Structure formats: C-alpha cells, structure tokens
Amino acid sequence: MxxxxxxxxxxxxxxxxxxxxxxxxxxxxxxxxxxxxxxxxxxxxxxxxxxxxxxxxxxxxxxxxxxxxxxxxxxxxxxxxxxxxxxxxxxxxxxxxxxxxxxxxxxxxxxxxxxxxxxxxxxxxxxxxxxxxxxxxxxxxxxxxxxxxxxxxxxxxxxxxxxxxxxxxxxxxxxxxxxxxxxxxxxxxxxxxxxxxxxxxxxxxxxxxxxxxxxxxxxxxxxxxxxxxxxxxxxxxxxxxxxxxxxxxxxxxxxxxxxxxxxxxxxxxxxxxxxxxxxxxxxxxxxxxxxxLADIKATMPSLPNFLYKKFTEEFGLPQYDAQVLTDSKEIALYFEDLCKHTKNYKAASNWVMGPVKGYLNELTLHINDFPLSTQKLSELIALVESGKVSFAVASQKIFPEMINQKGGSAQQIAEKMNLIQESDTGALQPLIDEAIAKYPNKVAEYKAGKTNLLAMFMGEVMKLTKGKADPKITSELLKKTLDNLN
Incomplete structure (x- = not known):
C-alpha cells in the first residue's frame, strides 16, 4: 500500500x-x-x-x-x-x-x-x-x-x-x-x-x-x-x-x-x-x-527504570549502555555490584557488554554461572586503566586465563604471562632508535610529509617489544624522536 x-x-x-x-x-x-x-x-x-x-x-x-x-x-x-x-x-x-x-x-x-x-x-x-x-x-x-x-x-x-x-x-x-x-x-x-x-x-x-x-x-x-x-x-x-x-x-x-x-x-x-x-x-x-501490603513492598527489588536512571544519571553512561545493561535483571545487578569496586563506570560497562556477555553467549551460560566475581573483574579494569596492559591484551589473554584458573589476581597472571607493558621511556628509547635506523628511506619520506608512516614505525617497535610497549607512551616518544631528527 x-x-x-x-x-x-x-x-x-x-x-x-x-x-x-x-x-x-x-x-x-x-x-x-x-x-x-x-x-x-x-x-x-x-x-x-x-x-x-x-x-x-x-x-x-x-x-x-x-x-x-x-x-x-x-x-x-x-x-x-x-x-x-x-x-x-x-x-x-x-x-x-x-x-x-x-x-x-x-x-x-x-x-x-x-x-x-x-x-x-x-x-x-x-x-x-x-x-x-x-x-x-x-x-x-x-x-x-x-x-x-x-x-x-x-x-x-x-x-x-x-x-x-x-x-x-x-x-x-x-x-x-x-x-x-x-x-x-x-x-x-x-x-x-x-x-x-x-x-x-x-x-x-x-x-x-x-x-x-x-x-x-x-x-x-x-x-x-x-x-x-x-x-x-x-x-x-x-x-x-x-x-x-x-x-x-x-x-x-x-x-x-x-x-x-x-x-x-x-x-x-x-x-x-x-x-x-x-x-x-x-x-x-x-x-x-x-x-x-507493607511486607510485600519490603520485598520489591530494584526495577529496570530505577536502574536505568541510576546508570545514566549517577554513573554517566550513554542511554544505549543503560538500555542493554538493564535488559536482564541479573546482568544489571552484576554491573551495579561491579561499580562498587571501580569508578571507571564506562570501562565497566564496556567489559560487561563486551567480553563478559560474549563469553556467556558463546557457552550459553547465565550470568549467575559466570566464574569471575565483580572484585576480580575490577582488578582487570584497574590493570588496563593503569596502562600496564592494553584492553586487547587484557580481554584476549588475561581474561580467558583468569576464567580458566578461577583464582589469582589479574596482576599476577599478567606478570606470569610476561604481558606487562613497557612504559619506561628509558627502556623504550633504544628500541625506537633501532626501529628508525632500520628504515632510513622511510624516515626521509616521513620528514617530507608522509606522516602516516608513523604507524609503520609503531608496528616495528611493537615487534621489537613483542607487543609489550605501552601504545600511548610509545607513540608520543616515537613521534617526538622522528620530528627532532635532522
């Protein structure tokens, strides 16, 4: 019609x-x-x-x-x-x-x-x-x-x-x-x-x-x-x-x-x-x-609309995040409890909507069967927040290991697996110099205005550090080094 x-x-x-x-x-x-x-x-x-x-x-x-x-x-x-x-x-x-x-x-x-x-x-x-x-x-x-x-x-x-x-x-x-x-x-x-x-x-x-x-x-x-x-x-x-x-x-x-x-x-x-x-x-x-009636009122749980407003107004989450998190009572309560252990509410939301729900969906599990406590997950969020590991490393390597081990802190597992990012500029500088020295022609192209080559040098440094270089610190140090070259 x-x-x-x-x-x-x-x-x-x-x-x-x-x-x-x-x-x-x-x-x-x-x-x-x-x-x-x-x-x-x-x-x-x-x-x-x-x-x-x-x-x-x-x-x-x-x-x-x-x-x-x-x-x-x-x-x-x-x-x-x-x-x-x-x-x-x-x-x-x-x-x-x-x-x-x-x-x-x-x-x-x-x-x-x-x-x-x-x-x-x-x-x-x-x-x-x-x-x-x-x-x-x-x-x-x-x-x-x-x-x-x-x-x-x-x-x-x-x-x-x-x-x-x-x-x-x-x-x-x-x-x-x-x-x-x-x-x-x-x-x-x-x-x-x-x-x-x-x-x-x-x-x-x-x-x-x-x-x-x-x-x-x-x-x-x-x-x-x-x-x-x-x-x-x-x-x-x-x-x-x-x-x-x-x-x-x-x-x-x-x-x-x-x-x-x-x-x-x-x-x-x-x-x-x-x-x-x-x-x-x-x-x-x-x-x-x-x-x-008073006895019944006393047994009432937190309701989705209340939690939605709490997540958007008190925790500052986008409306989309709040809607997804409140779709399920158990997910909403897990997230609410997680926020008692971390103030990085957006990161907590990303973790619950991403790796946590992904793990549950893959194995067709309920959140009540999820093996990581909110305290353990908050440790992993803090590890990423501190810059010691990237989100990719945390979600792809440390998160699965924490689930498999059902014990041990995120910090201990990261150290045991040698995943702590290198953020010491003194240790990073020689490796950055090595990566730059390896490609003199590319350095000339970069100095001539081809600034997108920064990503290529970044990749080379990551290879030399086996992916352990702190991306933010490395990127800043690499750009500073290239810009100061004569």
Missing part, C-alpha cells in the same frame, strides 16, 4: 497481556503448574470442576499480582472480589472463567517506553487476577480434537493498557517493558514461545485529526514480541484498505498466521453482556491489610 495513504490514518492500539504466574500450584487448587508434563496429569477434581468441589485462593498469586501493581505505579485495591465470566469452550471445564470484573486488584498505573523521540507514558487501565483455560490439541492425522487440562487453573494476571499506543513499534516496546518487569519481579518467566506470556492487541484506525475511534479488532495468537509488531502492521494496512474501498470494518476476533504474516477472522467479537458476569459465590471477598 502506498505510504501516503497509510500516513493519512492514525492507528489506535490497546494491549491485553496475560502473564502466567510462577507459582508452584494453581490459583484455586494444589495441582502442579509444571510446564511440559504429560497431558492431563496436573489435574484434580477442582481443576475438572467436579460437583461439590470448592476453590481456595492461592496467597502467592495475590502477592505476585500486587508486586506487578506496585512496579507499575497502580493503586492497590484493598477489597477484592472475584467474578464468573461465562463462556463455553471444551478447554474450560467449569463452563466459566473465574476472574475479576468490577474490582480488579490493581487500578491505573503506567508503563514508560523509550522511543527515538524520547520517553512516552502508556497508561494502564487495570491488572487483574484470573485462572487460565486448558489447551485444545489438534494432532496430525487425527480428526478429533483432544483437550489437555494441565493448564486449566494456572494463575494469570491480565495487564490491560489504555488505547494510548499509536504504532506497532510502540506496542513492541510496551510488551518488551512488561516482560522485563515480570522477569525482574520473578513473577513470570515471560516466555512467549511456551505461552507463559501472551498478548492480544486491540487495533483500530481513524483519520488523523479525527476525534472518534474506529471499530476495533482484536488479534490473538502472537507467540513472540516481533510477531505482535508484525500482526499489528498487517491489521493496520488491512483496515485502511477496507476504509479506502468504502467497506465496513467488523468488530471481530482475528488470529495471526506467523507463516504468512497475515490475520484471519475467527469469530465475531463478544460484547461484555455476552459473558453474563456475576460475583463468584464460592470465594469470599479478599481484604489486603496495611501490614501485608
């Missing part, structure tokens, strides 16, 4: 993000929540909704929901109710979902995203608790649909944004930030490929300058953050194309096909009254006391 046509319209997007909570048992039953178990092994009479069974709320689910609310700046609702949301699918054994309609545990709040234009605040409408459904299985060669109820009753929080998102890129960043938050809080692993975090997008378009939103369409079945962006891009173009043709847009639920990059109709969008919400009679109101 022509770009000029697309630019006439303003997309309006809201997201509904479901995060499976990392509890060991389900929200209303003691069944295991372990992923990957054999079908229908993590079930009980409560999960299967046998007559006479009653739910019992998992306290840890409430704590995790509150943590997410606090991290998002929400108002925590002190008196909570659960509701029944009625609909009938084979993977919903009760015939209804237990959720929160009128009294969500978290109200309001926001997510801050960083775009090229700067920071943007995306408002949250609510965060509420509910139970998950089972899973329909369509096996190759089978005509019947099979149902696995292991997932039924697994606890969820649903994070609902306001329709503040104006592009697929912004939606990408919102999902990225929310995944980062749930991982920092350790309430969900954020793995979209396994379905432990899922995103539905409500998309509409309107002419720029219009005040009334268009008909919204809900998109489901996006199993990666990149696919969220792809699905929204396709849906925006599809809706614009229909409007340009004078055709109507139906409020419906559509699925995303990652293979074709397109969406297709699934069902007409239900209205809220189709669900026949009513209060859950088998669960008492949930009261959150001041003491309980």
């Amino acid at each position: 022509d770009k000029s046509i697309i630019e006439k319209y303003q997309p309006v997007i809201g997201l509904e993000i479901h995060a499976q909570l990392s509890t060991q048992s389900k929200i209303f039953a003691s069944d295991s929540t372990e992923f990957g178990s054999m079908p229908n092994t993590n079930v009980s009479v409560i999960t299967l909704a046998h007559p006479g069974t009653l739910p019992l709320l998992n306290k840890k689910v409430v704590e995790y929901a509150i943590k997410m609310g606090l991290a998002s700046g929400c108002e925590i609702n002190r008196v909570n109710f659960f509701d029944r949301k009625n609909y009938f699918y084979p993977d919903l054994p009760k015939g209804y979902q237990t959720t929160q309609d009128k009294a969500p545990i978290c109200k309001g709040g926001e997510v801050v995203i960083r775009m090229k234009e700067g920071e943007k605040v995306i408002r949250l409408n609510r965060i509420h608790m509910e139970d998950d459904a089972g899973k329909n299985l369509h096996l190759a060669g089978e005509t019947d649909t099979l149902v696995d109820y292991n997932r039924a009753g697994v606890p969820l929080i649903e994070i609902v944004t306001e329709p503040d998102i104006r592009s697929s890129e912004e939606a990408f960043q919102v999902v990225t930030e929310i995944r980062k938050l749930v991982r920092y809080l350790e309430v969900c692993d954020g793995n979209m490929e396994e379905g432990s975090m899922r995103c539905d997008a409500n998309v509409s378009v309107m002419l720029k300058g219009a005040t009334q939103y268009g008909k919204k369409v809900e998109i489901k079945n996006m199993n990666s953050i990149r696919n969220v962006q792809r699905a929204i891009d396709h849906e925006i173009e599809r809706q614009i194309e229909l409007i340009e043709k004078g055709e109507a847009i139906f409020s419906e639920t559509r699925m995303f096909d990652a293979t074709t990059g397109s969406t297709y109709g699934m069902r007409t969008k239900e209205e809220l009254n189709d669900y026949r919400y009513f209060p859950e009679p088998d669960l008492q109101p949930l009261h959150i006391s001041d003491t309980w």
